[in-house]
Amino acid sequence: MSSLSSLTLTQMKAGLERGDFTSRDLVQAALDEVARLDPSLHAFLHVDGDRALAQAAKADQLPITNHPLHGLPIAVKDVLTVETMPCTAGSRILEGFVPPYTATSVKKLQQAGAIVIGKTNTDEFAMGSSTENSAYGRTMNPWDTARVPGGSSGGSAAAVAARLVPAALGTDTGGSVRQPASFCGITGLKTTYGRVSRYGLIAFGSSLDTVGVLAQTAEDAALILSVMAGRDPLDATSADDAVVGRVAQRIETNGDLRGLRVGVPKEYFIGGIQPEVQEKTRQAIEQMKSLGAEIVEVSLPHTEYALPVYYILAPAEASANLARFDGVRYGPRSDANAMWDVFFKTRGEKFGEEVTRRIMIGTYALSAGYYDAYYGQAQKVRTLIARDFEAAFASVDVIAAPTTPSTAFVAGAHADDPLAMYLEDVFTLPANLAGIPGISFPVGFDSQGLPIGMQLLGPRFREDAILRAAHAYQQATDWHTKSPKI
Numbered sequence: 128m129s130s131l132s133s134l135t136l137t138q139m140k141a142g143l144e145r146g147d148f149t150s151r152d153l154v155q156a157a158l159d160e161v162a163r164l165d166p167s168l169h170a171f172l173h174v175d176g177d178r179a180l181a182q183a184a185k186a187d188q189l190p191i192t193n194h195p196l197h198g199l200p201i202a203v204k205d206v207l208t209v210e211t212m213p214c215t216a217g218s219r220i221l222e223g224f225v226p227p228y229t230a231t232s233v234k235k236l237q238q239a240g241a242i243v244i245g246k247t248n249t250d251e252f253a254m255g256s257s258t259e260n261s262a263y264g265r266t267m268n269p270w271d272t273a274r275v276p277g278g279s280s281g282g283s284a285a286a287v288a289a290r291l292v293p294a295a296l297g298t299d300t301g302g303s304v305r306q307p308a309s310f311c312g313i314t315g316l317k318t319t320y321g322r323v324s325r326y327g328l329i330a331f332g333s334s335l336d337t338v339g340v341l342a343q344t345a346e347d348a349a350l351i352l353s354v355m356a357g358r359d360p361l362d363a364t365s366a367d368d369a370v371v372g373r374v375a376q377r378i379e380t381n382g383d384l385r386g387l388r389v390g391v392p393k394e395y396f397i398g399g400i401q402p403e404v405q406e407k408t409r410q411a412i413e414q415m416k417s418l419g420a421e422i423v424e425v426s427l428p429h430t431e432y433a434l435p436v437y438y439i440l441a442p443a444e445a446s447a448n449l450a451r452f453d454g455v456r457y458g459p460r461s462d463a464n465a466m467w468d469v470f471f472k473t474r475g476e477k478f479g480e481e482v483t484r485r486i487m488i489g490t491y492a493l494s495a496g497y498y499d500a501y502y503g504q505a506q507k508v509r510t511l512i513a514r515d516f517e518a519a520f521a522s523v524d525v526i527a528a529p530t531t532p533s534t535a536f537v538a539g540a541h542a543d544d545p546l547a548m549y550l551e552d553v554f555t556l557p558a559n560l561a562g563i564p565g566i567s568f569p570v571g572f573d574s575q576g577l578p579i580g581m582q583l584l585g586p587r588f589r590e591d592a593i594l595r596a597a598h599a600y601q602q603a604t605d606w607h608t609k610s611p612k613i
């Protein structure tokens with residue numbers, strides 16, 4: 128592993144400011160690591176080394192002042208648009224599509240000086256939990272390449288875990304930042320719905336989609352979020368920092384957790400979970416207690432409905448969002464005589480199996496006669512799930528729970544069983560339904576040497592609370608410094 132590319136974002140920033148190395152050195156180190164390791168990981172779908180090096184050379188000529196991410200290399204999940212780079216969303220239906228504009232989240236990072244070296248692999252249209260649903264081949268988990276990195280932001284997670292880049296953007300609609308962070312032994316921040324603009328994010332479930340960060344530490348995630356957050360006139364659901372509270376560039380901390388009330392929901396510690404996951408999560412909660420936190424048992428009684436509710440709402444929204452891919456406006460077009468046949472043939476040939484399944488479920492749930500029974504009912508239960516959290520946050524500041532029921536599974540393990548794959552999301556979906564932020568970070572390893580992650584959830588727009596708690600934990604422990612030997 129190149130020592131430069133294994134630094135955290137914060138360490139890279141400090142080194143650049145001291146003049147220990149240049150941005151060109153950092154970008155070159157990242158590209159060298161991609162060249163060396165990505166053939167066995169397949170974290171990237173596209174890398175633009177020349178452009179990144181040219182941007183770094185330019186950055187090295189400029190003063191660093193006022194650019195919080197000056198000259199720092201990052202990667203972006205391939206569902207966020209970056210001008211000049213192809214954007215496929217892991218789908219054949221967007222093969223060769225080069226978007227004419229850059230997503231606001233990415234643009235803000237670039238304006239702050241960050242250099243995007245490439246686009247990372249994803250489940251097709253972010254539908255999946257293993258990155259096996261990418262039309263361009265699966266991504267390998269750097270801890271064990273026979274296993275999946277999680278998904279759908281599996282490319283971003285693998286790239287950060289293998290220390291190809293210090294940070295990468297992901298998206299979380301039902302767990303796609305936290306679950307791969309957990310499987311890859313890194314830190315993953317899911318933002319509050321509305322915290323970061325969705326402009327330029329290829330829509331999956333518009334009421335659930337959020338942009339998030341994969342990084343080595345909570346400290347680095349905070350730095351990226353502080354730059355990305357805020358109101359965007361191009362996304363009507365984006366919130367104004369001045370109204371909902373600004374995200375600080377640095378986490379305010381005195382190293383302990385005194386005064387923090389941590390809720391432990393009994394519904395998340397149940398049978399069927401890998402025992403080591405429960406055990407390590409409980410140990411991490413104990414550690415938080417020894418740092419001064421007060422541990423309180425809470426109840427989120429509607430947790431068991433999150434999975435069925437999500438798997439009605441997300442496909443319903445997806446079926447509407449994906450209607451735009453018709454072979455006319457974007458990407459490749461299948462040949463047929465009649466106009467309708469062009470649509471049907473293109474969609475039939477270019478969408479993968481999971482995407483097709485979601486479109487069918489979603490279309491059914493929204494169809495006349497079934498709408499009230501499925502979509503309408505799911506919306507009501509969604510409100511109950513959000514209220515569970517509101518009630519819990521009346522007495523605690525954050526909620527601690529396992530991120531996933533198990534550690535990374537072997538590729539192909541759920542290939543013939545979509546329901547088993549959906550069950551991977553059981554602990555992550557509720558936060559998306561409620562629109563609240565969450566952070567997953569490593570808290571140990573299982574007996575096979577695979578990383579275990581735990582998540583902290585916070586009230587809406589209280590990223591500061593979960594970042595501060597995760598940061599204090601990381602200052603007292605060293606799980607986040609462990610990297611795979613590849």
Ligand code: GLN
Pocket residue numbers: 253254255256278279298299300301302303304331441552
């Ligand atoms: N695994 C979930 C799904 O397949 C969540 C995906 C996501 O968050 N993008 O829908």
